[in-house]
Amino acid sequence: MKKIALITLLFAVSISPEVISQTSEFTISVDEPKNGSITLDPVLPEDGKYAEGTLVTVTATAESGYVIDAVYHSTPGQWGPMFYDTPRVSSLQVTIDGNKSVGAYFVEESLLDGFTLTPDIIYAKPGVKPLKYDVYSPEDAVDLPILVIIHGGGWRSNDEDIMRGMARQFARGGNYVVASIDYRWLGTGDGDETPNTMADLIEDVFGAIAHIREHAQEYGGDPSRLLLTGDSAGGHLSASAATMTDRIGDGGFGETEGIYEYSPTYIPEGKTADDLRTELTSSIKGVAPTYGVFAFEGANMLQMLGMTEADDAKVAAISPIHNIPDASELSMPHYLIRGTQDPLISDENVTAYMNALVEKGQRVEYVQVGGASHAFFDWKPNNSTVDTFEKYGVYYIEEMEHFFDSVLFE
Template sequence: MFSKPKIFLSWLALLLSFGSVFLSAWIILPAPNMLLLTLGVGAPEISPGLFLLNLFSLLLAFFGIRRRQLQRLTCIISLIGLLICGWVLVSIPITQMQMARAMQQGLGADYLKQIPASAKAKMQIYPFNLANFFGGIPLGRTRHQTDIVFATPAGVPLTMEVYQPPETGKYPALVVIYGGAWQRGNPRANAEFNQYMANRGYTVFAIDYRHAPKYQFPTQLDDVRTALDFIRKHATEYEADLERMVILGRSAGAHLAMLAAYQPDAPPIRAVVNYYGPVNLTEGYKSPPSPDPINTRAVLRTFLGGSVEELPHQYQIASPINYLTHPVPPTLLVYGDRDHLVESRFGRQMYKRLLQSGNTAVFLDIPWAEHAFDAVFSGVSNQLTLYYTERFLAWAVSNQ
């Protein structure tokens, strides 16, 4: 007969092993809908923690379960979870080396020497740090101004958040555009990133734009351009150096960032950072991902006002990949190979076109990452991405 504590341990080990392997499975399983996409995004990013959870459930099963068959089943389940999480952990140093090579190929083998020592001193020392994973990436002190109205088109107030270094001075301007399928979001998104970059010596402008379906393209691009004009007019007030302006966007925001920077009449912009942004809307409509948790075609119809068959020209002028007929700012592209909203093949396509047109570009891909991986700020993918993003930006504002 088993005592009640032993029965409790057996059930605990079994439930823990099933729970940990269920969460770990979303590292490799494609999410079929938006609800499960949250697990698909988060699971790879917390894989070190899931690895420990699977290891604990394995040890608990081995020492806490006396029935041989139940013990064997629970151990097998936990081992599966360990192998899945282990794939990410083993891939971290390999991916980091690939990213380092990509940066050198795109910017030059000695690009780090072009970054001032004062800027290097503020950067993360390691591409991935377990202490930061468990304890959080230190953000540092900043000054923050909120809800600054920069325009009221058609009576709609558009606002921005401004993050500044703790000390007064004159700093490079970093314009940040949020994602959300052009339908949702606000400038308060990704506040940790904005605070981090401000502490590292940037005046960060997180800007707003009007949303579909009420407002369709090119309204969003017009709003971004209006925000850039406002920043240029008020640069002194916010301690921003207009000669060192860079622009960064995520998903739909990355799409708008590229469009704004690639216009022939765009204001001087030193560099563009594209986190998993759509670049070829025509092809994206014709060949959506599978599975397609966001319903890509419906999103594009909402944004542009119809299908690609109905509005081919609109899809063409809304695609950043079609604006490479003239020199554009150096561009950093970051995509996850497991992205089921904007597939990484589009990022590679954009990268090749940028190089073919004689522009400077860097492409970083993350084998395990889903769309919006940087939502987990201290996660595995964002640590690697942040490490190289701040180096790319420091290079861009220092050496052109």
């Protein structure tokens, strides 16, 4: 036994320096910035590695005529680099806990002309993460319609900043106040002990809209004219909020058999869920769910939602396709859009939703964008995403605005 123990000890000693070197240092890549520069403190060693736990300050400086869009770090992800970007700051502290890239992205000053930004307005804190939204108000805005944007990310990632390209583009047009919202993530990704459900996310969206409506005039907006849009997971959530206002109530979601109601995460003081049902139903005038999910079908999808044991009624209660109001009772015009090369959202799925809308007498326009893939309305601090946004997003944002204009003014 002593011999075996000695051999084990010698083996451990012989490999421990290599193991330590592998696990206690991480490689950091610096993305070469354009139209500005960055510095790292402490300076990146020649071997490109920092010790685990090192706190690195990344500082960005823009060239003349440019401003900082975001300072960021990124890690490899399922769909390419996963960016953790912080807009509107000149420096960012990054804790070294794995291999990653760091950098900064710069944009022309003119991109921020024509509107004022009010960031990080907290509307609720039902769990660990404060829920917030950013408001983009055109200069001298008074009683403008309000566009609410809901971000995507598989219901489990991203925040409102990923939609800042769309928000800025709309606000620069001068005709809409824009509010870009965040919400809880499915599961425990936010740090909540109790997993968040899809019903929780929908309640967050209703709560954000209620808060925006309550403070609309402070932002130069008209609380009686709200439009919704969102991409991917946000496409589902925007369609849900537009079609399910009749489900707002305090009866609970599935707590009583056959009752599936949403109590908004934020309810203004002195009001009830019933009040919000009436107010949001009358205020929401149209929706543009982009490359979204409208029905939840199949074992894999239900497993992702944590709803493998859910009955059909519960699944239907989170699915826009099963909650479309009849146009004679509530008109809810839809602008649907999808890239023809989208690997996640099929034409069949969007067409099924379009047909269901038509059956209910709703106005609907479905646009397919030739050659576009998924998420072309997103904005990330890298050239490929921005190039895609400029190629497809800018044009179809203008088309979406024309659709909303026709809903409100014709």
